[in-house]
Amino acid sequence: MAMIFLGGSRDIFELPVPAIERIGAIVAAEHGVLIGDAPGADAEMQSLLAGYNYDHVGVFHARAEPRNNLGDWAAYHIPPPVGTRGFAVHAGKDREMARRADFGLMIWDGATPGTCLNVLRLALIGSPCVIYDTMRGRVATVQSTADWRALLHSAGTDVRREVEARMTADERLALEG
Template identity: 80%
Template sequence: MTMIFLGGSRDIFELPVPAIERIGAIVAAEHGVLIGDAPGADAEMQGLLAGYNYEHVGVFHGGPEPRNNLGDWAAYHVPPPDGAKGFAVHAAKDREMVRRADFGLMVWDGASPGTCLNILRLAIIGSPCVVYDTMRGTVGTVHTIPDWRAMMHDADPDVRDEVETRMTAEEHIALEA
């Protein structure tokens, strides 16, 4: 079964119509869905999938219980490293979803460093990711690190700095290769 990592920015509470249509196509094709438990885009996508009564969904979470699991799907706890705080609590589960994904679909607000990093992680392993950029009203597919760099070209310098700060050593090395 093809596995698709769905995700996006926590500040997105309305999915773009083309993303809704693409998720409908994922359901129609009966692909597996890997999704996080965050508020915002994750919860909006979960709500859409629950409305379809779709069963092929796994919800990944870093906390003891999922923050959102709107379809009462299988939940996968990916514990954070000892002492992790803030974004680092959820980074391990994001990396696990990337590891399992054949493709990605991200709804990005042009500012979320976590979403941006997930797109980069997918590019590093060669899994294409469709990106709906709600800030710029664009859609594109990131296949490679150069594609990711092109996506980041118009990002605010503060966003680029935050992404750099959150990268692992391995992600930095892959970006420079």
């Protein structure tokens, strides 16, 4: 069973039809799903999976309890380091999902750095990721860091700056290598 990391931007509350169809194919193939607990795209995809009564789902969360676990699936607590604040609270769980994934499917608003970093994390370990870019109305598949750089370049300077600011030293080093 392949493991698929589903993720996306917190500002997305309606999934693109092709993404809905792709998630239906994941369910039909009985792949495992790794998903976060955030509002937005994560919760929308959880709702879709719960509607299928799909069982092969693990919800990853950083807080003591998941913010969303709409199918009452197995929950995996990945606590952040003590003193962590802001986006970094959830980065550890995202890294863990990427580490466990064979493939990724991201719903991206074209601007949020967290989703873009998740695509990078998958590229760094050689796990292909399909990205539905709702801002530009396009679909891309990222299979390498070169593909990821092209995706980031199309996002614009402000997004690039935010992504670079959130990268770990290891992620920066891996991109240089």
